[in-house]
Amino acid sequence: MTDSANRANKTTVIWSIAGSDNSAGAGIQADLKTSQSFSTPEQPLHLCTLVTAITAQHSSGVDSCMAVSVAMLHQQAMALLKDAKPTVIKIGLLVNKLQVLWLADFLQELRQQQTDLLVIYDPVAISSSGSRMADADLYQAVMQHLLPQLDLLTPNLPELEAFTKAAPAKQAVQQLFEFGVKAVLVKGGHNFDTQSCTDELFISPQFSFRGYPAYSHQISLRSPRQQHQFNHGTGCCFSSALAAALALGYALEDAFVVAKSYINQGLSQPVAITECSGTLGHWGFPAKADYLPELLTEDLQPPAKSFAPLKAPLGLYVIVPSVAELQRALAAGVKTLQLRIKSTDQVLLRQEIQQAIQLCQQHDIQLFINDHWQLALELGAYGVHLGQEDINSANLAALRQAGLRLGLSSHGFYKLLRAQQFQPSYLAIGAVFATQTKEMGGKLQGLQKLARYSALFPTIPLVAIGGIHEHNAQAVLACGIQHLAVVQAFAKAAEPTLWVQQMQQLIAGAQLEQKPCSMI
Numbered sequence: 001m002t003d004s005a006n007r008a009n010k011t012t013v014i015w016s017i018a019g020s021d022n023s024a025g026a027g028i029q030a031d032l033k034t035s036q037s038f039s040t041p042e043q044p045l046h047l048c049t050l051v052t053a054i055t056a057q058h059s060s061g062v063d064s065c066m067a068v069s070v071a072m073l074h075q076q077a078m079a080l081l082k083d084a085k086p087t088v089i090k091i092g093l094l095v096n097k098l099q100v101l102w103l104a105d106f107l108q109e110l111r112q113q114q115t116d117l118l119v120i121y122d123p124v125a126i127s128s129s130g131s132r133m134a135d136a137d138l139y140q141a142v143m144q145h146l147l148p149q150l151d152l153l154t155p156n157l158p159e160l161e162a163f164t165k166a167a168p169a170k171q172a173v174q175q176l177f178e179f180g181v182k183a184v185l186v187k188g189g190h191n192f193d194t195q196s197c198t199d200e201l202f203i204s205p206q207f208s209f210r211g212y213p214a215y216s217h218q219i220s221l222r223s224p225r226q227q228h229q230f231n232h233g234t235g236c237c238f239s240s241a242l243a244a245a246l247a248l249g250y251a252l253e254d255a256f257v258v259a260k261s262y263i264n265q266g267l268s269q270p271v272a273i274t275e276c277s278g279t280l281g282h283w284g285f286p287a288k289a290d291y292l293p294e295l296l297t298e299d300l301q302p303p304a305k306s307f308a309p310l311k312a313p314l315g316l317y318v319i320v321p322s323v324a325e326l327q328r329a330l331a332a333g334v335k336t337l338q339l340r341i342k343s344t345d346q347v348l349l350r351q352e353i354q355q356a357i358q359l360c361q362q363h364d365i366q367l368f369i370n371d372h373w374q375l376a377l378e379l380g381a382y383g384v385h386l387g388q389e390d391i392n393s394a395n396l397a398a399l400r401q402a403g404l405r406l407g408l409s410s411h412g413f414y415k416l417l418r419a420q421q422f423q424p425s426y427l428a429i430g431a432v433f434a435t436q437t438k439e440m441g442g443k444l445q446g447l448q449k450l451a452r453y454s455a456l457f458p459t460i461p462l463v464a465i466g467g468i469h470e471h472n473a474q475a476v477l478a479c480g481i482q483h484l485a486v487v488q489a490f491a492k493a494a495e496p497t498l499w500v501q502q503m504q505q506l507i508a509g510a511q512l513e514q515k516p517c518s519m520i
């Protein structure tokens with residue numbers, strides 16, 4: 001393959017079907033800025049536009065709005081299809097029923113050729129300044145014709161009410177699901193009674209994107225309300241940020257966390273146009289923990305207190321399947337270990353866990369017991385490592401009270417946020433690279449995401465796991481990660497002591513340097 005073909009292969013195409021906002025806070029102009037903010041040389045995004053309307057706007061209102069004809073919309077689509085099909089389509093302002101009907105037909109046809117297309121509709125009809133831009137019968141046409149073609153609808157509270165006349169939001173969303181839309185993200189910014197801003201994502205079991213099943217079916221994210229008027233286009237950019245994150249291949253719940261953080265970042269550093277008006281800033285991928293929202297989970301009661309901190313940095317963290325291997329690791333100089341036995345034989349488990357605990361206590365080694373938290377608790381282990389699916393069933397309060405350290409697995413922005421709420425001793429993130437040790441369904445984190453995690457979660461030890469070997473460890477460390485967990489790399493090391501020394505030196509060097517990450 002040629003270089004240029006390779007490059008084109010990497011580029012993900014997004015379409016924005018929306019109105020032009022000549023003041024560039026919302027509409028197509030905002031969609032372009034947002035997608036550009038998420039685009040990198042490693043994962044380029046290219047946003048193409050189908051203009052539905054030309055508006056004349058300024059900071060306090062919309063002076064006029066001229067709809068583009070359906071014939072012209074069609075020509076724009078046909079022209080774009082001569083180059084490339086979109087992976088994600090974000091729809092914004094639609095002005096009249098004719099546009100809705102054309103779009104519904106067009107999407108139905110496109111979906112037949114492209115089954116993994118994802119369509120998001122941000123149903124703007126009235127601008128934030130109160131100016132009506134769409135015909136009064138628009139939503140009725142949308143309900144009947146467009147909703148079945150949509151994956152995700154992102155109404156704010158007045159728009160949700162205009163669609164369904166129902167309250168509360170859960171009931172309204174149920175009605176929308178019945179019309180065929182697969183997920184609804186209700187933007188809570190118009191609930192001005194509160195000092196915070198809570199957005200809620202409802203995902204129907206029908207939603208799927210590139211094989212990512214939804215982890216949870218209702219997720220609420222809350223952030224403090226930012227009290228200023230430099231917020232033109234916020235709702236629009238929220239949906240564009242979702243579109244961009246989905247185009248990068250993120251699961252929907254991860255895209256939600258990232259989009260909300262993007263908005264928080266943009267509102268924290270807005271662009272003032274006049275003294276009392278402006279737009280949110282577009283400053284790249286959200287890069288500070290301050291921008292992360294708080295996750296309000298329906299099913300979990302995170303503990304008020306944190307788990308015991310680690311006695312020493314994890315550094316090189318070797319995972320072994322037996323006491324025999326654990327002894328080999330101890331002899332090689334490993335200081336952090338995990339016993340990961342996938343047998344259900346209770347006699348063997350008890351025996352191995354007890355022996356491992358004793359050995360590690362003698363050598364003052366940090367030992368985590370994988371999965372078997374009851375035995376770990378009973379036998380007085382130093383710590384346990386659990387998966388996210390274990391959080392609901394394990395007695396976390398008992399583990400914390402007994403002083404055990406807790407490590408939790410995570411596989412993305414949403415799960416990191418969820419796991420962090422339990423205030424564990426560390427968070428693991430994987431699989432970074434392809435691994436033979438655990439079936440990961442082909443979903444790998446890669447280095448770019450690692451760098452983003454370490455910027456967003458700087459206060460808790462982050463451990464990278466999955467396919468880490470001596471040849472790629474440096475690249476992982478360069479992402480700001482300071483702890484590396486390995487299975488095969490140690491198991492296969494021909495000279496374990498030398499190998500451990502080499503890895504520990506690499507990690508110590510990176511900890512000393514504390515390089516700022518260049519890959520965010």
Ligand SMILES: Cc1ncc(COP(=O)(O)OP(=O)(O)O)c(N)n1
Pocket residue numbers: 317319338340370371385386387388407409428429430438463465485
């Ligand atoms: C350090 C570390 N990180 C992740 C895992 C994986 O834990 P989990 O998701 O529970 O999967 P299993 O290891 O139980 O198969 C881990 N064990 N250690």
Ligand SMILES: Cc1ncsc1CCOP(=O)(O)O
Pocket residue numbers: 430431432434435436437438465466467468485486487488489
């Ligand atoms: C347990 C686990 N969890 C995520 S990846 C992984 C396996 C890591 O093994 P290896 O270091 O051999 O790739």
Ligand SMILES: [Mg+2]
Pocket residue numbers: 370371385386387
């Ligand atoms: Mg497990």
